[in-house]
Amino acid sequence: MKIKQTHFSHALLVFAGLFGLIAVGMFALGQMLHMALLVSVIWVALNAWLLGFQYETIREMMSSAINRALPAFYIFLLIGLVIAALMKSGTVATLIYYGLDWLSPQLFLPVGFVLCAMMSLLTGTSWGTVGTLGVVFIGIGTAMELPMHWVAGMVISGATFGDKMSPISDTTNLAAMSAETDLYAHIRSMLMTTVPTFILVLVIFAVVGLNFAAVDGSDSQVESIQMALANTFNLNPLLTLWPVVVMAVLSYKKFAPEISMTACVLTAALIALFIQGESVTGLTHALFSNSKADTGIASIDDLLGRGGLYSMAWTLLLAIIAIALGGILQGAGFVHALLGGLVKRVKSTGSLIATTIGTGFLTAAALSEAYIAILLNSELYKKTFKDRGIDASVLSRSVEEGVTLLVAVIPWSVAGAFYSATLGISVIEYAPFALFNLLNPIIAIVLAYLGVAIIKSKSQQS
Numbered sequence: 294m295k296i297k298q299t300h301f302s303h304a305l306l307v308f309a310g311l312f313g314l315i316a317v318g319m320f321a322l323g324q325m326l327h328m329a330l331l332v333s334v335i336w337v338a339l340n341a342w343l344l345g346f347q348y349e350t351i352r353e354m355m356s357s358a359i360n361r362a363l364p365a366f367y368i369f370l371l372i373g374l375v376i377a378a379l380m381k382s383g384t385v386a387t388l389i390y391y392g393l394d395w396l397s398p399q400l401f402l403p404v405g406f407v408l409c410a411m412m413s414l415l416t417g418t419s420w421g422t423v424g425t426l427g428v429v430f431i432g433i434g435t436a437m438e439l440p441m442h443w444v445a446g447m448v449i450s451g452a453t454f455g456d457k458m459s460p461i462s463d464t465t466n467l468a469a470m471s472a473e474t475d476l477y478a479h480i481r482s483m484l485m486t487t488v489p490t491f492i493l494v495l496v497i498f499a500v501v502g503l504n505f506a507a508v509d510g511s512d513s514q515v516e517s518i519q520m521a522l523a524n525t526f527n528l529n530p531l532l533t534l535w536p537v538v539v540m541a542v543l544s545y546k547k548f549a550p551e552i553s554m555t556a557c558v559l560t561a562a563l564i565a566l567f568i569q570g571e572s573v574t575g576l577t578h579a580l581f582s583n584s585k586a587d588t589g590i591a592s593i594d595d596l597l598g599r600g601g602l603y604s605m606a607w608t609l610l611l612a613i614i615a616i617a618l619g620g621i622l623q624g625a626g627f628v629h630a631l632l633g634g635l636v637k638r639v640k641s642t643g644s645l646i647a648t649t650i651g652t653g654f655l656t657a658a659a660l661s662e663a664y665i666a667i668l669l670n671s672e673l674y675k676k677t678f679k680d681r682g683i684d685a686s687v688l689s690r691s692v693e694e695g696v697t698l699l700v701a702v703i704p705w706s707v708a709g710a711f712y713s714a715t716l717g718i719s720v721i722e723y724a725p726f727a728l729f730n731l732l733n734p735i736i737a738i739v740l741a742y743l744g745v746a747i748i749k750s751k752s753q754q755s
Contacts, residue, residue, distance in 0.1 A: 296345035299626035301634030307340050307627050308659065311618075315705070326705055330614045337618060341625035351621060358620025359613060362662060364551075365707055366612065369605045371554040372424045372715065376600030377583040378561035379425065379536055381576055383526035383569050386597065387533040388429040389436065390522045393515050398437050398505035402498035405430050405444070406451045406729075410491070413455020417462035418544060419701075419708075421554070422452040423715050425537055431716055432596045436518050439505055445718045446726025449701050450494060453730055457697050458483060464663055464697045471671030472689035482686035483693065485746035486737040493736075494728045521588035527568050536561035599717065608714040612661070612707045619660030623669070628659060632673050642681065643742035646691050649674050650734045653695020654703075662707040666696045684748040694737050698730040 311333050318329030338351050346354075379385050396404060409430070413422040427448040434444035456462050460476060469479035522528060536557045543553035558580075565571040571579075578584075579601060586597035622628050632652045639645045649670065656666040670692045678688045700708045702724040709720040716723070725731075740746045 299344060299630040301630055303340070303344075304627045304630035304634070307337060307622075308631060308655075310336050310340075311622075311659070319704075327611055327614060330611070330618060330705055334614065334618045334621070337621045337625075337627070340627070341621055344625060346625055351625075354620040354624030355617035356620075358616045358623070358660075358665075361665070362612065362616045362707070365662065366609060368420060368550055368554070369609050369612070369711065370602055371551060371558070372420060372711070373600055373602045373605040374558045374580055375424055375540075375554050375561075376428060376604070376715065377579050378558045378565065378600075379428070380583060380586070380597045380600055381565040381569065381571050381579050382536055382561035383528060383533045383564065384536050384561060385429055385432060386522045386526045387528045387530050389432045389593075390519050390528050391530065392429065392433045393436060393519060396433060396437075398439060399502045401430075401434065401437065401439060401505065402443060402447050402502040403495055406447050406495060406498050409448055409451025410454040412541070413452045413462075414459045417455065417459040417465070418550060419449075419452035419456035420711060421540065421544060421550065422455065423448060423712055425540070427452060427716055428596075428599070432593070435596060436515060436593070437505075441718050442722050442726050443501065445712075445716045445723035446728060447498060448716065449712055449723060449727040450729035453698055453701050453727075454487070454491065457693050458487060464667065464693065467664060467667050468671065468689040468693045468697070469686075471668050472675065472685045472692065474685035474689050478684075478686040479689045482684070482690040482746075482748060486690065486694065486733060486740060490729060490733040490736050494732060497728055518588075518590055518593060521590050521593065525586065525588045529568075532568050533564060535564065605714060608710045611705060611710045615661030615705045615707065615710075619662065619665070622659050623665065628656060628669065629673070632656065632670070636673065636677060639677070641742075642683065642744070642747055643738070645674075645677065645681065645683075646687070646741035646747075647738045649688065649691040650695035650738060653692050654699040654734075657696045657700040657706060658703050661703070661705055663696050663700045666700070667692055670696065679750070682750050684750045687746075687748050691737065694734045698733055701730050702727055 314333045314336055315329045318324040318332060319326060341351050409422055409426055412426050413419050430444055430448055434441060456464055458480060459465055460480060465479065466476060469476045527533070539560045540553045540557035543556055562576060565576050566573065581601050582603040583598050583601040585594040588594055588597070635648055635652055639648050653666060653670050656669055657663060660666050671688065674688055678685060700706045701712060702720060703709045704720040713720050
């Protein structure tokens with residue numbers, strides 16, 4: 294059977310049907326996201342078959358996409374181990390204990406935002422930041438009875454700042470490489486839109502934090518939590534903080550994430566065994582599926598009982614289905630047909646930037662992960678930016694603002710599912726409060742229409 298070329302109108306119909314099925318499945322029928330995506334896979338596969346692709350070819354599209362995503366799956370599992378190990382070693386308990394001493398409800402959001410941004414900038418990983426510092430802030434926020442949607446939004450905002458800006462971040466390097474621009478030219482270009490956004494978000498978090506008053510009896514509650522933690526763990530920071538130090542140093546030294554996370558788990562395991570008095574059997578069970586702690590305070594027991602390989606099963610299954618769906622969309626040509634059709638309709642520089650950011654988000658939503666979306670959009674717009682005399686660093690910046698930032702607020706994306714599972718709050722709940730992720734693309738588009746932060750290529754400058 295001859296394979297037909299995918300046209301813009303057909304691709305538009307496929308995407309409309311895809312997002313319609315997800316919306317109806319989740320919000321009208323109350324289905325689990327997994328089932329809504331599974332129905333969407335059938336819908337997209339059927340349309341690929343109508344183009345002439347045989348079942349074996351469609352299956353290969355799905356398998357190839359999943360195979361490319363295997364490194365992310367390894368990190369999924371390791372993060373589950375890291376969280377459980379940090380709980381058993383007393384690392385998280387130590388950070389909560391001392392964090393309650395110097396973090397007030399009013400300063401919680403701005404200080405937490407800056408700290409998460411610094412950690413992700415130094416380590417180049419939003420996932421590692423969310424899986425360590427993010428979990429700690431969730432614990433402290435729970436103890437202070439702060440709104441969890443604001444806490445999670447703050448953590449995601451800070452963590453993705455570094456993932457976008459750090460010279461050792463994989464997405465930062467991938468965007469620069471894909472757009473064929475210098476890494477530091479890419480970072481300098483991003484500073485033009487990122488710095489004003491960072492300042493604005495910091496101010497908003499500070500203003501919102503002023504309304505977070507300590508609840509009645511909070512001082513005694515904090516003391517109770519600290520006492521319960523001290524009675525359960527050895528909270529000597531010179532011992533219990535080593536796992537975080539090891540992971541941060543190895544990440545900064547550009548070791549592979551798998552190596553730094555494994556070293557963190559091993560360090561935490563040794564502390565759990567020899568400092569916290571955990572048994573080998575208890576530790577290995579926790580690393581597979583952690584169970585509630587026994588401090589006597591329910592909210593803290595739940596938090597310290599999180600993590601383990603099994604805790605990532607929901608996220609891993611979702612990622613497999615979503616990436617398989619993305620494999621068909623890309624392999625059958627639906628993504629390229631839709632985006633190619635949009636590029637032809639772009640006229641002004643402002644609309645070009647807006648379309649680049651918008652299609653970055655659309656591609657990330659369709660393919661469910663950032664890496665292919667970055668590569669695809671960079672390749673798609675490279676010639677257009679060059680023909681219009683716009684520097685490649687503006688392209689790489691726009692791709693990051695459409696993909697790296699916005700993928701975190703897509704419920705079925707690999708990143709969104711990971712953040713949700715790690716922080717214990719749904720993407721839909723935290724997304725409106727991930728202010729940095731939402732405002733940075735908007736500010737970039739506004740500046741583009743105003744003609745600000747548009748760097749001309751060297752040929753145009755001369």
